[in-house]
Amino acid sequence: MAEAPPVRRTRLAIVGSGPAGLTAAIYASRASLHPIVIAGVPSGGQLMLTTDVENYPGFPDGIQGPELIEKFRAQAARFGTEFVEANVTAVDLTRHPFVLEVGLMGRVEADAVIIATGANARWLDLPSEQRLRGHGVSACATCDGFFFKGKTVAVIGGGDSAMEEALFLTTFATHVLVIHRRGELRASKIMIDRARANPKISFVYDSEVVEVLGTETVEALRLRHRKTGALSKVPAEGLFLAIGHDPATAVFRGQLDLDPKGYLKTTEGTRTSVPGVFAGGDAYDHRYRQAVTAAGLGCMAALDAERYLAEHPAGHARSAVPAMAPSETV
Ligand code: NAP
Numbered sequence: 001m002a003e004a005p006p007v008r009r010t011r012l013a014i015v016g017s018g019p020a021g022l023t024a025a026i027y028a029s030r031a032s033l034h035p036i037v038i039a040g041v042p043s044g045g046q047l048m049l050t051t052d053v054e055n056y057p058g059f060p061d062g063i064q065g066p067e068l069i070e071k072f073r074a075q076a077a078r079f080g081t082e083f084v085e086a087n088v089t090a091v092d093l094t095r096h097p098f099v100l101e102v103g104l105m106g107r108v109e110a111d112a113v114i115i116a117t118g119a120n121a122r123w124l125d126l127p128s129e130q131r132l133r134g135h136g137v138s139a140c141a142t143c144d145g146f147f148f149k150g151k152t153v154a155v156i157g158g159g160d161s162a163m164e165e166a167l168f169l170t171t172f173a174t175h176v177l178v179i180h181r182r183g184e185l186r187a188s189k190i191m192i193d194r195a196r197a198n199p200k201i202s203f204v205y206d207s208e209v210v211e212v213l214g215t216e217t218v219e220a221l222r223l224r225h226r227k228t229g230a231l232s233k234v235p236a237e238g239l240f241l242a243i244g245h246d247p248a249t250a251v252f253r254g255q256l257d258l259d260p261k262g263y264l265k266t267t268e269g270t271r272t273s274v275p276g277v278f279a280g281g282d283a284y285d286h287r288y289r290q291a292v293t294a295a296g297l298g299c300m301a302a303l304d305a306e307r308y309l310a311e312h313p314a315g316h317a318r319s320a321v322p323a324m325a326p327s328e329t330v
């Protein structure tokens with residue numbers, strides 16, 4: 001007979017292993033909470049897809065995104081964080097201890113939970129775009145704009161993010177082309193006015209990118225006019241997607257209050273609508289979306305969870321499952 005999948009019992013489960021989840025783990029493990037991080041597959045979040053990170057404080061020469069995550073992780077492991085390499089497939093936050101199903105890895109039962117599942121930038125999902133991600137194609141001007149000094153770049157999107165990214169990119173680029181799929185921008189008037197007033201920015205309407213051209217790096221874009229179907233080619237050495245983000249919160253839908261776009265709603269710091277469940281990082285912050293702000297929010301969530309657990313001793317849980325010993329596993 002097949003063995004039953006393991007049940008792990010912990011004071012604190014942290015879902016997600018980007019800067020928010022791992023910072024929460026560093027704080028919680030230093031507070032002797034022996035947290036279990038359900039890391040997700042693939043783990044590490046958006047930084048795993050980022051090459052040079054030059055704006056994370058403490059690294060004057062910059063650092064590669066995956067290396068930064070590895071350092072966070074080693075720091076969390078050093079204080080006794082345990083990692084489960086799996087995705088959360090279902091949750092029950094109506095009972096105590098909270099239940100997190102982790103597929104074949106079994107189940108984690110926790111007195112408190114920090115959700116740091118992050119958000120994913122939307123992509124066009126063109127094969128050529130995916131091939132050149134990190135080689136001229138980016139979804140973060142703040143992160144990568146610096147590398148386009150003296151170059152021509154394109155920004156896709158017609159919302160506030162697209163205007164903001166385009167304006168930011170004019171600091172470095174000689175020319176910024178905003179390509180929008182409709183004839184009307186969605187952004188707020190003030191942002192549109194600012195972008196239109198900038199001589200380095202020009203607009204292409206009713207157009208979509210059908211192919212990113214270039215072998216090693218981006219060289220040009222093939223566009224299709226959505227009304228006439230006409231194809232054209234525009235030169236661009238960088239392509240910035242600003243077509244929105246989707247928070248990775250689907251598994252919590254129906255159990256926690258989410259805003260209309262799916263971001264976690266919080267009150268009083270990082271508290272979600274269920275006492276004992278806290279939010280960290282881009283899963284609820286859709287405004288700043290930086291590694292350093294996510295880390296800060298992860299720290300806040302850990303401090304809030306620590307306070308909650310101090311007020312709710314381990315005995316208040318109804319589970320008969322014995323507490324797990326902390327592990328050194330990475
Ligand atoms: P957004 O407002 O949802 O705009 C996304 C844009 O991308 C839209 O113009 C949309 O086109 C376009 N788009 C979506 N999918 C596309 C696709 N597959 N191909 C091509 N274009 C596509 O997202 P956002 O700009 O990231 O803003 C999110 C929220 O944050 C908004 O509430 C915004 O106001 C706020 N925000 C505010 C500021 C600020 O005030 N400074 C800055 C950034 C963001 P359609 O217009 O045709 O739908």
